[in-house]
Amino acid sequence: MTYENLKIDNTDGIYTVTITRPKALNALNGRTMSEIKHFFEEDAPQHADLKGVILTGSGEKSFVAGADIKEFLGLSNDEGGKLSQRGQDIFFSIERFPKPVIALVNGYALGGGCELAMACHLRIATPNALFGQPEINLGIIPGYGGTQRLLQYLGKSKATELLLTADNMKAEDALQHGLVNYVLEPAEAKEKAEKIIHKTASKGPLAIAKTIECINAFYAANTDGFAKEVEAFTEVTQTGDFIEGATAFTEKRKPNFTGK
Numbered sequence: 536m537t538y539e540n541l542k543i544d545n546t547d548g549i550y551t552v553t554i555t556r557p558k559a560l561n562a563l564n565g566r567t568m569s570e571i572k573h574f575f576e577e578d579a580p581q582h583a584d585l586k587g588v589i590l591t592g593s594g595e596k597s598f599v600a601g602a603d604i605k606e607f608l609g610l611s612n613d614e615g616g617k618l619s620q621r622g623q624d625i626f627f628s629i630e631r632f633p634k635p636v637i638a639l640v641n642g643y644a645l646g647g648g649c650e651l652a653m654a655c656h657l658r659i660a661t662p663n664a665l666f667g668q669p670e671i672n673l674g675i676i677p678g679y680g681g682t683q684r685l686l687q688y689l690g691k692s693k694a695t696e697l698l699l700t701a702d703n704m705k706a707e708d709a710l711q712h713g714l715v716n717y718v719l720e721p722a723e724a725k726e727k728a729e730k731i732i733h734k735t736a737s738k739g740p741l742a743i744a745k746t747i748e749c750i751n752a753f754y755a756a757n758t759d760g761f762a763k764e765v766e767a768f769t770e771v772t773q774t775g776d777f778i779e780g781a782t783a784f785t786e787k788r789k790p791n792f793t794g795k
């Protein structure tokens with residue numbers, strides 16, 4: 536697939552994916568959603584050098600200002616449901632990606648933009664970042680997981696307030712409420728994201744992937760997260776990486792993990 540709305544840069548295995556629709560404040564139209572899907576489901580798994588992904592928006596004003604409202608206007612009958620299901624599935628591909636995906640939130644993260652940031656494993660915001668689910672202003676509700684993930688991050692009280700009032704949350708408040716991991720100036724924010732990805736890349740890749748699976752199991756309906764942990768633990772203790780990690784510990788050296 537040729538990317539029209541995503542710019543992808545690879546620096547030393549850190550793939551920075553920039554959503555580039557500046558004229559629409561990087562709003563997620565159908566084409567952009569297809570490209571995100573293609574990147575996470577088709578392209579990224581092929582890149583053997585990939586250590587992690589930084590997802591951001593072009594320009595300094597907006598991460599993503601939501602789903603593309605103009606595209607919504609022509610929706611008929613069950614098309615809304617299909618759009619919502621597809622969006623959720625694409626964001627699950629991000630949440631289930633086996634290597635860290637960090638949202639670098641550089642401005643508006645509204646509606647689908649807030650939902651996109653929440654589907655990433657970690658969020659680093661710049662001081663001008665603004666989070667919110669303003670869908671009720673349009674007479675609709677969040678459709679890409681916002682009514683669920685906002686509760687996971689903020690808890691029921693604060694999330695309900697935001698969902699019912701369409702109020703926005705500033706970066707510092709988002710930090711205080713646990714929606715973001717850090718608030719940093721743009722250059723430092725990028726550096727921090729890179730540092731985190733380099734750090735995780737020095738660990739066992741299978742263990743990283745299994746940890747992400749277990750974290751997701753906590754929030755998955757009808758899944759026993761503790762049972763999932765036993766299953767994942769059983770798998771990782773049968774890997775060469777485990778032998779290497781434990782051997783390196785006893786030999787007082789750094790482990791050389793191979794992902795096997």
Ligand code: CAA
Nearest residue numbers: 558559560562600601602603604645646647669677678679
């Ligand atoms: N969809 C389509 N176009 C958008 C957009 C969106 N979500 N957000 C901004 N744009 C466009 C504007 O239409 C405008 O384009 P034109 O110049 O062609 O008119 C351009 O981006 C710049 O926007 P503004 O002039 O409005 O910029 P501003 O600085 O005055 O305001 C803003 C910025 C507060 C983010 C405002 O643009 C805004 O409120 N955007 C909509 C936010 C929103 O409601 N998001 C939720 C969308 S629905 C959704 O996401 C559902 C879901 O869960 C899947």
